[in-house]
Amino acid sequence: MTAKLIDGKAVSQKIKIQVQQRVEKLAQQEIIPGLAVVLVGENSASLTYVKNKKKTCEALGMRSDLHQFPDTLTEQELLSTIDELNNDSKIHGILVQLPLPKQIDEFKVISAISPEKDVDGFHPISVGNMMIGKDAFLPCTPHGIMELLAHYDIDPAGKHAVVIGRSNIVGKPIGQLLLQKDATVTYCHSKTKDLAEFTKQADILIAAIGRAKFIDHTFIKPGAVVIDVGMNRDENGKLCGDVDFEDVQETASFVTPVPGGVGPMTIAMLMDNTLQSAEKGSVQTKPE
């Protein structure tokens, strides 16, 4: 038996069509959702993601402004850019591409973004609201994973979800979202002893490690759902995940590919968050 493919590309396409239709509705009120993307430095991978976001925005009828700076930018300069974007009524979402150069304190910068425009869901207020299940922009990658599970009728309730990775942007929040859907959640990380002992108990395995093809069939319980959040280059420079996709086929029940799995969902959820922000703004500024 081979695992079923979780087709992030196809699901993201459906979500983007829905976003586009709502963008058209907003256009009748003369509101165009606007996303500001701030990129500091010349990281070529970052530039690719950022261009992808811009292209998607424009395809859906939204605005996207790229603010690109050299890696010598000071923290103060970045904070004043954010201040301007916070006060710009044409901008509904602000995304500061991470990582930032070392002279800039990421926490300070993220905290300076107005929570109403925090479409990445990284602001401490967004994180706090997410933790207690209150209305907040959800971080795009974890939210995209939850949408994928729902789309394939994979209900986390009562399942054992094992998350490998504890970053603030993927590992920690995906564990919380799975917990809110009544999964039993185990977090593993670089200091976990005997990783496979844990992962072999996972009904749902989330791999966010950052090591190419690290997870093979020996880590996987027969019938498990395997979600690959990795974005690595293999020995030939080809994009690949944290999971050895071919090797787990006979063991897993469902698996996400890389590319075409979680990545496209991340972008779709960013578009959805930006649209939602613009929709909220339209309610607040409606003439009486």
Ligand SMILES: Nc1nc(=O)c2c([nH]1)NC[C@@H]1CN(c3ccc(C(=O)N[C@@H](CCC(=O)O)C(=O)O)cc3)C=[N+]21
């Ligand atoms: N503030 C911030 N927010 C982010 O959301 C953020 C960030 N910083 N820094 C970098 C990571 C990475 N990230 C990706 C998004 C989409 C794909 C994606 O669409 N990947 C395609 C392949 C793209 C390709 O071919 O290179 C796929 O998996 O099919 C990948 C990676 C968002 N990030």
